[in-house]
Amino acid sequence: MSDMLRIARQFIEALPHSRDLGMTVEDIAPGVAVISMPFDDRLVGDPDTGVISGGAVSALMDTCCGAAVIAHPDNGGATATLDLRIDYMRGATPGQAITTRAECYHVTRSVAFVRATAWDDDRDNPVASATGAFTVEARP
Amino acid sequence: MKRPEPVQVIKQRRDAALHALVDHVPYIKYLGLTFDRRGDELTGVLPFDEKLIGNPMLPALHGGVTAAFLEVTAIITLSWSYLWEDIESGALEFDARADVALPRLPKTVDFSVDYLRSGLPRDAYARARINRAGRRYASVHVEGWQDNRDKLFAQATGHFVMPQRR
Numbered sequence: 001m002s003d004m005l006r007i008a009r010q011f012i013e014a015l016p017h018s019r020d021l022g023m024t025v026e027d028i029a030p031g032v033a034v035i036s037m038p039f040d041d042r043l044v045g046d047p048d049t050g051v052i053s054g055g056a057v058s059a060l061m062d063t064c065c066g067a068a069v070i071a072h073p074d075n076g077g078a079t080a081t082l083d084l085r086i087d088y089m090r091g092a093t094p095g096q097a098i099t100t101r102a103e104c105y106h107v108t109r110s111v112a113f114v115r116a117t118a119w120d121d122d123r124d125n126p127v128a129s130a131t132g133a134f135t136v137e138a139r140p
Numbered sequence: 141m142k143r144p145e146p147v148q149v150i151k152q153r154r155d156a157a158l159h160a161l162v163d164h165v166p167y168i169k170y171l172g173l174t175f176d177r178r179g180d181e182l183t184g185v186l187p188f189d190e191k192l193i194g195n196p197m198l199p200a201l202h203g204g205v206t207a208a209f210l211e212v213t214a215i216i217t218l219s220w221s222y223l224w225e226d227i228e229s230g231a232l233e234f235d236a237r238a239d240v241a242l243p244r245l246p247k248t249v250d251f252s253v254d255y256l257r258s259g260l261p262r263d264a265y266a267r268a269r270i271n272r273a274g275r276r277y278a279s280v281h282v283e284g285w286q287d288n289r290d291k292l293f294a295q296a297t298g299h300f301v302m303p304q305r306r
Binding site: 014015016017018020041042043044045046047048052053054055056058059060061062063066078080081082083084085086087088091 | 255
């Protein structure tokens with residue numbers, strides 16, 4: 001568990017874009033990842049409200065879903081996104097970090113199916129949810 | 141017959157409007173995204189940058205960057221088409237000296253990205269097509285490519301809530 005956490009952390013830290021956005025791996029388990037991203041003025045998409053751009057939320061969702069696939073015991077290596085759909089339920093509150101939990105709920109020999117939820121300080125009221133399909137590599 | 145406006149006047153007005161729309165969004169600046177305009181047609185241009193890399197082994201653009209690039213292109217194209225008539229008629233004047241209340245941007249309801257091939261470490265382009273723009277909702281399709289216009293590296297469809305006129 002702690003070994004897997006360490007490997008996943010290293011994986012995220014090796015992704016230049018995720019590192020640039022300050023993403024942190026909060027938790028990792030087989031097929032599950034929790035990653036947070038601090039609020040940053042550079043990521044504001046709506047200057048009228050100060051709400052973070054949907055694009056930055058996409059980057060967090062994609063990273064977290066990919067991490068869940070890598071943490072799945074049936075996946076042999078890296079992964080790539082095949083398709084990702086994001087539903088935006090509300091704007092994230094300005095100034096608050098966003099946290100995502102992704103779960104890889106089914107894996108075949110070639111595809112991993114993932115769903116994820118994102119929230120800010122108000123955990124009961126999600127900001128966005130996502131579903132995606134990712135590539136799977138054979139175990140070495 | 142009324143004489144057509146000089147071409148510089150038209151270009152200046154359209155470019156000022158486009159700048160007003162794009163320049164005040166911090167995230168667009170962060171990505172380094174710009175828009176190329178030919179008449180009313182916009183092309184999003186994303187110059188390559190190391191910080192946009194996802195997998196450093198390949199290397200490939202981060203899937204989140206691809207999604208963000210297509211989504212921002214959809215939003216700006218949608219906003220641009222919504223404002224076009226007012227820009228042309230002069231009802232909306234974007235002058236550096238004037239204090240114009242900038243129009244609100246459409247809000248994304250959902251966005252679905254289809255990753256067709258990995259994004260290479262070089263410049264990327266995107267163009268959006270508005271399939272339907274009603275008073276309240278819009279549906280937009282976006283295509284992204286790099287070296288070859290016919291070889292898309294990603295495409296996406298999204299639904300948006302339109303801003304209420306103020």
